[in-house]
Amino acid sequence: MKADGAVMTGPCCEKDGSSRPLSVAVLGSGAAAMAAVIAATERGAQVHVVERATVGGTCVNVGCVPSKHLVRSAQLQHWCDEHVEISDGCRCDGVPNAHKLHESRQALVERLRWQKYESVLDENPHVTVWHGEASFEDSRTVRVRSLAAQATQTETLLHFDRCLIAVGAEPYIPPIDGLASVPFWTSTEALASDTVPHRLGVVGSSAVALELAQAYARLGSRVTIFARRGLCTRTDPLVGETLMQALLDDDRIRIHCGALVESVQCEDGVFKVTLTTSQAVFMTDALLVASGRRPSTAALDMAAAGVSWHAASGQIPVDTHMRTNVPHIYAAGDCAQMPQLVYVAAAAGTRAAINMTGGEACLDLSLVPWVIFCEPQAAAVGLTEAEAQARGLRTETRTLPITSVPRCIVHGEKFGFLKLVAETPSMRIVGAQAVAAEASDMISTVAVAMRGHLTVADLSGMLLPYLTASEAVKLVAQSFTRDVHQLSCCAG
Numbered sequence: 002m003k004a005d006g007a008v009m010t011g012p013c014c015e016k017d018g019s020s021r022p023l024s025v026a027v028l029g030s031g032a033a034a035m036a037a038v039i040a041a042t043e044r045g046a047q048v049h050v051v052e053r054a055t056v057g058g059t060c061v062n063v064g065c066v067p068s069k070h071l072v073r074s075a076q077l078q079h080w081c082d083e084h085v086e087i088s089d090g091c092r093c094d095g096v097p098n099a100h101k102l103h104e105s106r107q108a109l110v111e112r113l114r115w116q117k118y119e120s121v122l123d124e125n126p127h128v129t130v131w132h133g134e135a136s137f138e139d140s141r142t143v144r145v146r147s148l149a150a151q152a153t154q155t156e157t158l159l160h161f162d163r164c165l166i167a168v169g170a171e172p173y174i175p176p177i178d179g180l181a182s183v184p185f186w187t188s189t190e191a192l193a194s195d196t197v198p199h200r201l202g203v204v205g206s207s208a209v210a211l212e213l214a215q216a217y218a219r220l221g222s223r224v225t226i227f228a229r230r231g232l233c234t235r236t237d238p239l240v241g242e243t244l245m246q247a248l249l250d251d252d253r254i255r256i257h258c259g260a261l262v263e264s265v266q267c268e269d270g271v272f273k274v275t276l277t278t279s280q281a282v283f284m285t286d287a288l289l290v291a292s293g294r295r296p297s298t299a300a301l302d303m304a305a306a307g308v309s310w311h312a313a314s315g316q317i318p319v320d321t322h323m324r325t326n327v328p329h330i331y332a333a334g335d336c337a338q339m340p341q342l343v344y345v346a347a348a349a350g351t352r353a354a355i356n357m358t359g360g361e362a363c364l365d366l367s368l369v370p371w372v373i374f375c376e377p378q379a380a381a382v383g384l385t386e387a388e389a390q391a392r393g394l395r396t397e398t399r400t401l402p403i404t405s406v407p408r409c410i411v412h413g414e415k416f417g418f419l420k421l422v423a424e425t426p427s428m429r430i431v432g433a434q435a436v437a438a439e440a441s442d443m444i445s446t447v448a449v450a451m452r453g454h455l456t457v458a459d460l461s462g463m464l465l466p467y468l469t470a471s472e473a474v475k476l477v478a479q480s481f482t483r484d485v486h487q488l489s490c491c492a493g
C-alpha cells in the first residue's frame with residue numbers, strides 16, 4: 002500500500018527492540034477506524050478495536066449510505082410524478098410506500114455493513130473487537146466498559162503502544178427552549194422512519210438538512226426549512242442563491258432565511274415552532290434538527306491521557322500526520338480538526354496508521370471537494386473568487402449557465418451553473434463552484450485538473466466526451482476566450 006506522500010517503512014515493532022508486534026488501540030469502528038485497522042495490520046500491528054454502538058459508525062449505518070438511498074428513492078418518485086409521459090414503464094401510482102423504502106434502505110445498510118466492516122474485522126486474525134465504551138485510564142491504557150445490562154457489565158483495561166481516537170461526531174442540538182422535552186428527529190430518526198409526515202419542520206441548512214428536506218418533500222411532506230442565515234453561506238453566493246431557487250421551485254418547500262428558532266412545544270403530536278425574529282409560529286407534524294455535528298469525545302476522559310481538545314468545538318487538534326499533542330496518540334475523522342467528510346476520515350485513518358507503525362504519511366487538505374446531494378447538486382473545490390482575492394491573487398472567472406451544457410439541455414435541467422476561478426497571469430485553475438444535476442462530476446473533474454496544476458488553456462484543449470457532465474468543465478474553460486454560444490454543438 003502506498004498513500005499520498007507516504008514513506009513506507011517496517012516491519013513495525015516497539016522501539017525497545019522487542020520483536021513483539023506493536024499494539025494499537027483504535028477507538029471507534031467507522032470510516033477512519035477501518036482505514037486505520039487495514040493499514041496498521043498490513044504493516045504488522047496487532048489492533049484492538051473498541052466500539053460502543055453498531056460496528057461501522059456513521060457513514061454506513063446512519064449517514065451517507067441510508068441518506069443517499071433516501072435521496073435516490075425520492076428522486077425516482079419525483080421523476081414518476083413529473084415525467085409520467087416519458088417514464089412509461091417505470092410509472093408508479095403516485096403514492097410512495099415509505100415502509101418498503103425503509104426496508105430496502107435497511108437491507109442495503111446491513112449488506113454494506115457486513116461487506117465493508119463486519120466481515121473485514123471478523124476475518125482479520127490481527128484484530129480483536131471489544132464491544133463497549135472506551136475511556137482513557139492514562140496515556141498508555143484504555144478502559145473498556147461493556148454496555149451490557151448492569152448485572153453483566155464488565156470492564157477491561159487495554160494497554161497500547163499507539164492509540165487512534167476515531168470516535169466520530171454526533172448531532173449538535175442547539176439550545177432552543179423546550180427542545181429537550183419534545184420528540185424531535187435528528188438525521189438518525191429521519192433515516193429510520195418508515196412514515197412520511199404530512200408537515201415537516203427542518204431546523205438548519207447543513208448539507209444533511211437540505212438533502213433530507215428535499216427528499217421528504219418529494220415523498221409527500223410539506224417542508225419548512227428554518228435557516229439561521231442563507232443556504233451555503235461559506236461558498237460563492239451564487240451557489241446558495243441558485244440552490245434556493247431550485248428548492249423553492251417545489252411548492253411543497255418553504256425556506257425561512259434569518260430564522261432563529263426561539264422555542265418548540267409539542268402537544269398531541271403537533272409541534273409548535275416559534276421564531277425569535279418574527280415571533281411567527283409554525284405547526285408541523287415532525288421536526289428535524291440538523292444543525293451540524295459535534296465530536297463524540299465527552300466519554301473519553303482525554304485529560305487522563307493528557308490529550309488536548311478545543312473546548313468550544315470539541316475537536317481534537319492534530320498535525321498533518323494526525324498526531325495529537327501526545328506523540329503516540331493520534332486522532333482522525335469527524336472527532337479531529339478536519340472537514341467532516343467520510344473520504345477525509347478514511348484518508349486520515351490510513352495516514353495515521355502508517356505514521357503509528359513507523360512510516361511517514363501526511364494528509365494534504367488543501368484541496369477538498371464537497372457535494373450537497375440535493376437535486377440539483379451543489380458542489381465546489383478550491384477557492385471562491387472572493388477567497389482568492391482575499392489571499393492577494395489576481396483572478397479571472399467565467400460562469401457558464403447549464404443552459405449552455407448539452408447534457409443539461411438534453412436532461413431538461415432548469416437551474417444551475419459552473420463557475421471557474423483562475424489566477425492571472427498564469428491562468429492556473431484555483432477553484433470552481435457548481436449547481437447542476439451532476440455538479441459532483443463536474444467538480445471532481447476540476448479537482449483532478451487542480452491537482453495536476455492545469456491551466457484554462459489545458460482544459461480548453463482536452464478531449465472530454467460529448468454529453469457528459471465533465472464536458473461542462475471544458476466548455477467553461479473555452480468561455481474564457483470565446484463565446485460558447487457560437488461554438489459548434491460538441492465544441493472542439
Ligand SMILES: Cc1cc2nc3c(=O)[nH]c(=O)nc-3n(C[C@H](O)[C@H](O)[C@H](O)COP(=O)(O)OP(=O)(O)OC[C@H]3O[C@@H](n4cnc5c(N)ncnc54)[C@H](O)[C@@H]3O)c2cc1C
Pocket residue numbers: 028029030031032033034051052053054055056057058059060061063064065066068133134135136167168169170188209297300301333334335336341342343344346374
Ligand atoms: C445523514 C448524514 C449524511 C452524510 N452524508 C455524507 C456524504 O454524502 N458524503 C460524505 O463524505 N460524508 C457524509 N456524512 C459524514 C460522514 O458520515 C462522516 O464524516 C464519517 O462517517 C465520519 O467517520 P468517522 O470514522 O470519523 O466517525 P464515525 O463513523 O462516526 O465512527 C465513530 C464510531 O466511534 C464510536 N464511538 C464514539 N465514542 C466512543 C467511545 N467512547 N468508545 C467506543 N466507541 C465510541 C461510535 O459509536 C461510532 O461508531 C454524512 C453524515 C450524516 C450524519
